[in-house]
Amino acid sequence: MKKIERKDFLKLGGGAVLGGLSGWVFSGAPFLGFQWLAEWTQDQYVPVKGFEKYAQAVSDSCPAGCKVSVRMIGDRAVKIESKDGVCPACHNALQLTYHPERISTPLKRKGDKGDGKFVPVTWEEAVKEISSKMNSLITEGKANSIAAINKNESLNGQLMEKFIKAAGSNNVYYEPSLKSLTSSALGGYINYDFANTDYVLSFGAKLVEGWDSSADMQKVFTQWKTKGTKIVQADTVCSMTASLASEWVPVKPGTEAVLAFGIANYLITGRRLNSTGEEFGKWSQLIINKFPLAKVASYTGVSEERIKKIGDDFSKAKNPVAVSGKGACGVNASSAEIIAVYCLNTLVKSKAATLMTNSSVTYKGEFAGLDSFIKDGKFSMLFLNNSDPVYKSVLGEDLKKKMEKAFVVSINPIMNDSANYADIILPSLSFLESETPENKAVVSNFKESKDAKDIIIALSKSLDKTKDTFSFASGIDSFKVAGKETASGAKFSFNVDKIKNDIDALDKKFAANAEYPLFMIPVEAPLVGDGDGLAFPYVLKSIDPTVFYKGKLLVQINRETGKKYGLSENESIVIRSARGKLDKVYVHLTDTVAPDTVAMPLGFGHESYTKYGSDKGVNPKKIMAADVDPLTGTADWWSTRVKIS
Amino acid sequence: MKEKVKEVKMKRRWGMAIDLDKCTGCGKCSVACNQENNMPIFEDDSDVPKRVAFLELMKVTNDRDAKFPDVKTAYLPKMCQMCEGNDPKNPNPPCVSVCPAVATDVGDDGVVSQIWSRCIGCRYCQTACPYEARVFNWWKPEYEGSFKKSLSTDVSVASRGTVVKCTFCSHIWKRERDAATAKGILDINAVLYTPACAGTCPTGAIVFGDLNDHDSEVYKLTQTDRAVRLTNPVDDVKDADKKKSLLKAKQFTNPKVYYLTSQQWLRDMMRFKKNS
C-alpha cells in the first residue's frame, strides 16, 4: 500500500473540507441558520395559545353601563367588541386591565407627598390605618372634616356617598359632569328625548364627540341623520359636531350664554313666549334690559337677523330642544348659561327635556360643588374614589396643598396625579375583573387588587359608626340597592339672585382687554377626551399630528390672528393668563378656529399618570379661569383671557 | 372530499364603503384595529410618520382654500385601499409587483396580503403605495410586561424591520371559515365576515362586504353618486371613450375602498384640485 504522504494528506483533507462545505451550503443549513439567527436576535414574542371563547361583561364603573362582549384566548381577554356601542374608557379596558403599571397591592406613602414613593402594605394594615384615623376624627367630633371625591355616579360612587354620609360628613363631591352641573343649576339633570326631536339647538355641546353618554349619542346621531333632524350648533371652532350639523353658528369664544340670552330675549319680546319657571319675570326683565339684540350680536358675532332666524326656527319646530353644556368629555357651563338654555326649552314648551334625579346621588355637600369645596373647604381626611381632581380641576394646585396637610386615601387601579398625593392607595379593578349579577368576571383579579365596592364595604364594616351602613358583605349584592332615576318634580327656578352677579360680570368679561387680548378655549382630541385616555397606548396611537406631534403639543390659532402676532407653523409660544403661564406649546395655524382664539387641547400634561400618560404636553387647567359658579360650585373655566408671546 | 373543495371557485371580492357624512371621528375603529391586529405599544407614539398602525384616522379640513367660518372638518379613516389596478380579474396593486421576495400578494378575493416573516424590509412597497397604507417597523415592536396578555393569537407579532399592513382582518374570515368547517360547511363562499373597524363603528359608517354580490349593501352603496375613491383621477372622467383610452394608457389604483359623502368640499379634498 502506498504510503500517504503529507501532500496527499493535505489534498484529502482539503477535498473533504471543500466537499463538506458545499454539502452544507446546498443542504440549506446555513439559511436555516440565518433564520434562527434572525429569530434569536430579534426575540419575537409569540402570544400564548388557548381555547377561544366569548365572555360577556357589563361595565359597573362607567355611568352608561356599557355592555361588551370580550374575545378570550384561554384566560386572556384579547378584544373588546360591542354591538350596542361602547364608551372610550370601556373600549380601552383591555389596556387598563393589562396595564404594566397596575397597582398590585395596597400602598403606603414613604417619602414626601408628591414624591411618588410608596411601600406595599397588607390589606389589613391599610384598612386598620384608615379606620383608626377615621375613628379618631369621629370621636373628636370632626366627622365633617372627612370628605370624598367620586369620579362619577356609578355604583361604587353611590356606595362611597352612603359610607361618608353614615360617618357623619356631608362632604361628598363628584368630578364635574353634565349631570352634576345641570343638577346643581336646575335641581335635576336633564333627560333628553333626542330620538323624537326634530330640531336641536346646541350651545357648544359637542354632541358626537364624547358629550354625555358617548355611545348613546353616536346612536342618536345616526337616528338624526336618517330622520333629517335639524341640528344647529353654536361653536367657536369648527368641531366635528359643527361640521356635521345642519347649521353652524360661529360664536366668539365663551359667548354661548349671551347667544342664549339673545334668543330668549327675542322669543320673549318678539314672539311673546313665556316660561313657567320661578322668577321668570325677574329674569326676563334682567335679560331684556341687559341684553338687547344689538349687544348680543356684537358680543357673539352673530347678526341680529340670524339670532331672530334661529329663534323663529326653534320656536316653530314641532319638537325642538336646546342643549347646554359646552365641551365633550370635559363639560363646562355656568349656571347662568344652563338656566338660560333650559329657559329656551321652557319657552317653547319642549317635550324633549325632562328634569331627573337619582335617589342615591346628591351633588351638593357642605359646598355647592367640587371646586368651591377645594377653594373654601377644610378637610383632615379625603377619599378619592377613582377621581383625579388634582389634574382635572382648575384649582388642582390648591388641592395639592390641602392634601399635603390631610390624610388622603385613593382607590384606583393605576396611578394618577391625585393618587400621587395620597397616604394610602387601595388598588381597585377594571370592569373586566368585576362580577355583576348577570355576568361572572371575565378575567381574574390582578394580584391583590379588589373591587372598589368591596373596598368601600370593608371600610365601612371596620368602623363602629358605619358598620351597619350596608346590610350586605359583598359588592355583588349592592346592585340591588342601586339608585333609581326618577323625574325630579322639582319646580325649575331661575335663581336670579344667585346668578345675577355672574350675568353682570359678563360685560367685563367681554370688554376689550389690552393686557389679555385673546381667549383660550379647550378642544378635545378623539379618545383622549379630557385626559382619562392618555394612559392607554392605543389612544396615543390615534392622536392626530395636528394635536400632538413628536412630543410637541400644538394649539390651534386662526391664520389671520397668527399673522397679526407674527406666528409661524410649529413655532414655540408661551401662553399667559392672570393665573400663570404655559410653556412649551407650539402653534398650529388653521382657519377652523375663530380669530383671536387659542384652541387648546385638553387631556395632556399629566404629572404621574403612568409612564404612558405622563409628561406629554401641558395641562391648560393650570392657567384657566377659576371663578367658581355660585350654584354649581364649579369653576367656569371654558374661556380664559390670555396673551401669547 | 378534497377534490370537491378545490372545485369551488372564489366568488368574493371584498370591499368597503365608508360614509364620511356619518363618521363622527370617535376613533373606535382605530382602537378596535389596534386590538385586533396586535399593534405594538410604545411609550410615546407621537412620531406620527414612524407610527405603526393599520388604520389612520386622518383629520381633513378645507382650510387650505376656505376662511373661517366657511370651513369644514371631517375625519377620514384610512386603511389599505386594496387597489386592484385596471382589471379586476387580474388585479395589479402597485405594491405587489415590486416586492423582491413575494412577501405580498393579492388573493383571489382581492385582498392584498402581507407575510410579515417573509418581508426583508426593503420598503419598496411603501414607496409604491400612494395611500401610505403600509407601515414599517422602524423600532422593535414592544409590548411591555402584562400588555402581552392582551395579544391575539390570530395575528403574528411582527419583528423589527418588516413592513406590515391592513389585511381587511382576513384572519377573521379564516376564523369564521374554520368555525363553519367544524360544522361541516366546506364552501369557502358560504361564510361572510366583518373586519374589526367595520364591526365596531357605532354609527355604522363603515360597511364591509362582497363587491361581486350585487345584492350586498356595500355594492349598492358603491354604485351611488355619493361614492368617491381616494385620489383616483380616472373616476372623474365621465366620458366613456376617454376613460377607456386612459385605462389603456396607464394603470390606475382603482381601490376597493369607497368613501361616501355628499359634501362637495370633501369630494374636492380627495382630489388634487381646489375647492369649488
Next chain:
Amino acid sequence: MEILKKWFKAGYDGIFEGTSKNMRIALYVLIVLSILFGIFAIQILFWGLGYTDMDNNFAWGAWIIGDLGLVALGGGAFTTGYLLYIFRVDKLRPIINSTVLIGFMCYLFTFVFLLFDLGQPLRAWFGFAYPNWGQGVYPVSMLTEVFFCLSLYFCILVVELIPTVLEHKVLIKNKYVAMVAHYMHLLMWTMAAGGTFLSFFHQGSLGGGMWGVLYAKTVWYAPHFFFMAVVAAMAGGTSFMTLVPYIAGKIMKKEVVPMETYQILTRISGFIFIFYFIFRSYDIYAAVYKYAPMGGREFIDMWGGYYGIWMLVLEMLLFAGPLIFLNIKKYREQEKFMVIGASCGVGAIVVSKLSVLLHGFSAPNFPWKGFTAYGPTFQEWIITFGVFALMILIYMAFVKWFPLFPHLEHNEHDAHH
C-alpha cells in the same frame, strides 16, 4: 502587547511614510470616518432603522441616493470596458484598471448601502430564494432584477479586477500567476460584453425602473425612465471615470493617465450628454403635459416644496458644463474646461438622482397634506460618508500598492533606464 505595538507601528509607517502633511490630515479624516462607519453600522444593523430620519412617508433616504449615484456613475466602467474590449479603442487602456476598480467599488458599496437599507439584513438571501419573477422571462420586481444583475455584474467586476491584483510586482514573479493574468487579459472581452449587458439592465432597474414602475405615484411614473437611466449612466459615468484618476494624478503630482485618454473619454461623455439632455428635456415635457394630468395633478403644484423647481433649475444649469465644454474641441482641449465640464456632468447626474428621490418622497400623497422635509440623522450621514471614505481609501491603497496606472509604471520604468 509588544507585538501589537510593533505591528501597529509597521502599519502606521506603511500608510503614512513619506506622505505630506495635507495628505496625512486627509488620511486621518478618512480613517476616522471609516471607524465611525463601523460603529454606527453595528447600531443600525442590530437595533434597526429607527435611528434614521426615514419614515413611512419618506421610505428611503440618503443611502438609496448613494445607491443611485454609485450605480449611475459606476456605469462608466461598463461603457469604458465596452469601448476598449469590444470597439478596441486601445487608447483607453491606461485608464481601464482604474475604471474597473471604481466600477467594482461602486457596485460593492451599492450592496453595502442596500444591506443597510434592509430592515431584515439577515433575510437578504430571500431575494434569491423567493424571487418575484412572475410569469414571464423578465422578473416582475425591479429589486429581484437588482439582486440578480448586481450579483452577477459584481462577479464579473471581480474577475476583471483580478488581473490588476495579480500584476502586483511580487505576485507577477510567479509564473503561474503571470500566465493566469495574461490569459485573463485575453479573455476580458467576454467579461466586458457580459458586464455591459448586465450593467445596461441594471442601470435601467436601480437607476430608472425602480421609479418608473410605480404607476400609482404620479411624481415618479414615467415609462421611459428605464432607458433614460441607461443614457444617464453612460454620460455621467464616463465623466466620472475621467475625473477620479485626474484628481488622483493632481494629488500625486504625476501624469497617471495620458491626456489623450482623458480627451477620448470626455469627448464620448460630452457626446452622450447631448442625447441625455434631449431625453431629459423630453422627460420633463412628458411629465408636464402627459403624466401629471393623467395622474390628476398639475406639474407645478407637484413640483413645489422643498426640493422642487430649484433642483430642476440647478440640474439644467449643470447640463451646460458638459454640453459646452466637452463638445467644443477648443474648450475640451484646455484642461481647466475639461475638468469643469466633467464635474458639471457628474453634478447633473447626481442632482437628477437627488431630485428624483427627495422630491418624489417629499410631494404629498394626499391633497390635505403638505410637502415633507427629510433631514438625515448623524447615523445616516456617517454611514453615507463612511462608505465614500472607504471607497477613497481603497482607491488610494490600490494606487499605492497595485499597478493601477500602467502608464505611470511605464514612465517610471523608462526613467530607470
